[in-house]
Amino acid sequence: MSYPYQIKTYEEYKDAYRKSVDQPEEFWAEIAESFQWKEKWNKVLESDFRTANTKWFLNAKLNITENCIDRHLYNLGDQPAIIWEPNNPKEKSRTITYNDLYVKVNEFAQVLINNGVKKGDRVCIYMGMVPELPVAMLACARIGAIHSVIFGGFSAQSIADRLQDTQAELIVTCDGAFRGNKEIGLKTLIDNALVACKFVKTVIVLTRTHIPVSMIKGRDLWWEDEIAKVQENEHTFVAPVAVDAEDPLFILYTSGSTGKPKGVVHATAGYMIFAAYTFVNIFQYKQGDVHFCTADIGWITGHTYIVYGVLCAGGTSLLYEGIPNFPDASRLWDIIDKHNVTILYTAPTTIRSLMAFGLEPLKGKKLNSLKVLGTVGEPINEEAWHWYNENIGKGKCPIVDTWWQTETGGAMITNLAGITSSKPGYATLPMPGVQLVLVDEQGKEIEGNDVSGNLCITQPWPSIIRTTYNDHERCRTNYFAIYDNMYFTGDGCYRDENGFYRITGRVDDVLNVSGHRIGTAEVENAINMHSGVIESAVVGYPHELKGQGIYAYVIMEHIHDNKHETKLDILQTVTRIIGPIAKPDKVQFVTGLPKTRSGKIMRRILRKIAEGELNSLGDTSTLLDPAIVEEIKNGRL
Numbered sequence: 226m227s228y229p230y231q232i233k234t235y236e237e238y239k240d241a242y243r244k245s246v247d248q249p250e251e252f253w254a255e256i257a258e259s260f261q262w263k264e265k266w267n268k269v270l271e272s273d274f275r276t277a278n279t280k281w282f283l284n285a286k287l288n289i290t291e292n293c294i295d296r297h298l299y300n301l302g303d304q305p306a307i308i309w310e311p312n313n314p315k316e317k318s319r320t321i322t323y324n325d326l327y328v329k330v331n332e333f334a335q336v337l338i339n340n341g342v343k344k345g346d347r348v349c350i351y352m353g354m355v356p357e358l359p360v361a362m363l364a365c366a367r368i369g370a371i372h373s374v375i376f377g378g379f380s381a382q383s384i385a386d387r388l389q390d391t392q393a394e395l396i397v398t399c400d401g402a403f404r405g406n407k408e409i410g411l412k413t414l415i416d417n418a419l420v421a422c423k424f425v426k427t428v429i430v431l432t433r434t435h436i437p438v439s440m441i442k443g444r445d446l447w448w449e450d451e452i453a454k455v456q457e458n459e460h461t462f463v464a465p466v467a468v469d470a471e472d473p474l475f476i477l478y479t480s481g482s483t484g485k486p487k488g489v490v491h492a493t494a495g496y497m498i499f500a501a502y503t504f505v506n507i508f509q510y511k512q513g514d515v516h517f518c519t520a521d522i523g524w525i526t527g528h529t530y531i532v533y534g535v536l537c538a539g540g541t542s543l544l545y546e547g548i549p550n551f552p553d554a555s556r557l558w559d560i561i562d563k564h565n566v567t568i569l570y571t572a573p574t575t576i577r578s579l580m581a582f583g584l585e586p587l588k589g590k591k592l593n594s595l596k597v598l599g600t601v602g603e604p605i606n607e608e609a610w611h612w613y614n615e616n617i618g619k620g621k622c623p624i625v626d627t628w629w630q631t632e633t634g635g636a637m638i639t640n641l642a643g644i645t646s647s648k649p650g651y652a653t654l655p656m657p658g659v660q661l662v663l664v665d666e667q668g669k670e671i672e673g674n675d676v677s678g679n680l681c682i683t684q685p686w687p688s689i690i691r692t693t694y695n696d697h698e699r700c701r702t703n704y705f706a707i708y709d710n711m712y713f714t715g716d717g718c719y720r721d722e723n724g725f726y727r728i729t730g731r732v733d734d735v736l737n738v739s740g741h742r743i744g745t746a747e748v749e750n751a752i753n754m755h756s757g758v759i760e761s762a763v764v765g766y767p768h769e770l771k772g773q774g775i776y777a778y779v780i781m782e783h784i785h786d787n788k789h790e791t792k793l794d795i796l797q798t799v800t801r802i803i804g805p806i807a808k809p810d811k812v813q814f815v816t817g818l819p820k821t822r823s824g825k826i827m828r829r830i831l832r833k834i835a836e837g838e839l840n841s842l843g844d845t846s847t848l849l850d851p852a853i854v855e856e857i858k859n860g861r862l
């Protein structure tokens with residue numbers, strides 16, 4: 226498959242960028258011509274940031290699975306679409322060709338139909354990293370249903386919150402998931418969530434770990450039985466349902482600065498085009514390449530660069546079930562050699578954690594198939610960048626540092642492998658179609674170079690967030706109402722003397738822990754659920770491996786003699802309410818919090834204390850009780 230829109234030189238990048246700014250509609254329409262449509266658009270773009278409304282390719286009709294599968298069958302039918310590597314290296318890997326994927330997606334689409342799923346219905350998917358997870362997503366897309374994948378690390382309570390928001394009546398899950406030496410009982414977590422979600426009618430359970438699960442008559446069905454029923458007919462074909470370009474493809478929940486996660490909605494056509502365009506250009510994908518993205522499909526990175534972007538480009542996506550340090554810290558390197566991986570895309574936190582094992586795990590590993598390396602999810606420190614470059618890329622693989630968000634659908638600021646320059650710690654330049662500005666607190670543009678400000682985007686791109694599910698006003702106020710007529714990213718950013726961008730981190734109350742996005746308010750709400758807690762405040766602090774750690778200041782009704790036990794109870798409560806990913810690293814018991822006279826917690830002070838910057842707390846005289854700051858400082862962990 227060739228990509229007419231693949232940028233091959235720096236000049237071409239500059240031309241593409243210029244055209245995308247001067248004539249955005251022509252630019253994207255030309256790219257859209259390379260995709261398969263059931264009906265073409267009659268208008269390319271309609272957008273009004275003030276009401277948070279953007280539409281691309283108006284009135285066009287398509288089905289994304291035709292673009293991800295059917296159109297490849299003639300030329301690429303026998304090419305691997307997905308190479309699956311299991312958690313345990315002793316188990317066999319699986320190769321799913323485009324022909325295989327076609328059969329599987331059609332069969333599971335028929336299973337969904339048999340269970341009453343229709344266009345526009347929401348389907349929740351809570352599975353481990355098995356090939357049936359992308360199959361389930363694509364099967365939804367084939368019939369126009371909207372999938373919402375829930376990350377396997379979330380608790381029953383978090384699942385229930387998401388189910389209630391989507392009102393999904395069908396769930397696809399696994400009996401369990403293998404992760405390192407752990408076995409996670411996914412179906413049991415679903416059972417616990419469903420106590421509060423009586424509207425769920427059907428749970429389809431794939432067998433993976435064979436742990437015992439309860440199967441409730443009339444509600445729970447085995448994936449294998451449902452497929453067997455479909456296979457009674459030979460050659461199941463489910464006609465791909467034509468959806469509108471703007472029909473939602475999926476809902477993916479992400480944390481914001483308030484307690485409740487938001488359901489980010491992406492529209493089918495714009496998301497598809499930006500996913501494929503960015504994939505092919507950033508990684509400079511060529512036929513025959515094997516792309517290994519280590520993210521979980523439960524996050525946006527997995528949606529775009531394990532599933533949709535790669536498959537739309539007719540690429541080969543390596544799907545790994547396990548974790549980087551199981552059975553030992555050479556696992557990723559073994560996978561690269563075993564499957565001749567050409568592109569490795571991972572998070573700085575993974576690089577840092579593997580760095581900690583030294584060079585021993587790299588002994589005897591060839592890594593000579595690698596051509597391109599990538600990072601995503603958080604700023605990369607220079608030390609990790611150089612380690613990655615020297616020891617994994619052997620100094621010959623460009624490293625792309627891709628900045629983006631759940632809300633942007635695809636990568637927005639990044640270098641293009643081997644085409645535009647890289648600079649350690651910098652995402653560098655915007656993708657074509659992405660117009661950036663830095664603004665001050667008042668929203669005034671900060672012009673010129675060697676400046677810092679809040680990162681905003683002034684023009685719509687095809688995969689811009691369409692809405693937050695069930696609550697459009699929240700989408701407007703969160704992203705489009707902070708600064709007039711701009712999308713606000715929530716990130717701070719520095720532009721260097723050459724115009725390269727470096728993301729400096731969130732400026733709102735959102736943390737980035739091991740590349741996972743977590744709202745401080747969410748963690749506080751969870752801590753406050755503990756029966757002995759009166760109040761809490763959560764901030765981030767620099768953490769060597771995780772990027773950011775979670776520091777919680779907690780006021781208890783009574784301080785228990787055994788503080789350690791109380792801390793563990795609090796961690797258990799957070800695990801129960803959100804999931805283990807949100808567990809604070811440090812819990813400091815305090816008798817009060819620094820508040821203004823109007824009762825607002827001064828997080829700035831708490832952040833400085835957590836960071837250990839005890840001498841630069843600023844003016845504390847306006848606090849209700851300035852003495853509390855001394856107490857907190859003295860008790861710092």
Ligand code: PRX
Nearest residue numbers: 601602603604626627628629630631728742
């Ligand atoms: O703060 C930025 C950080 O991750 C946030 C988005 O998180 P999420 O929606 O979970 O998506 C992560 C994967 C796309 C951003 O607001 N972030 C993401 N990529 C980078 C980054 N920070 C610095 N450099 C990056 N390359």
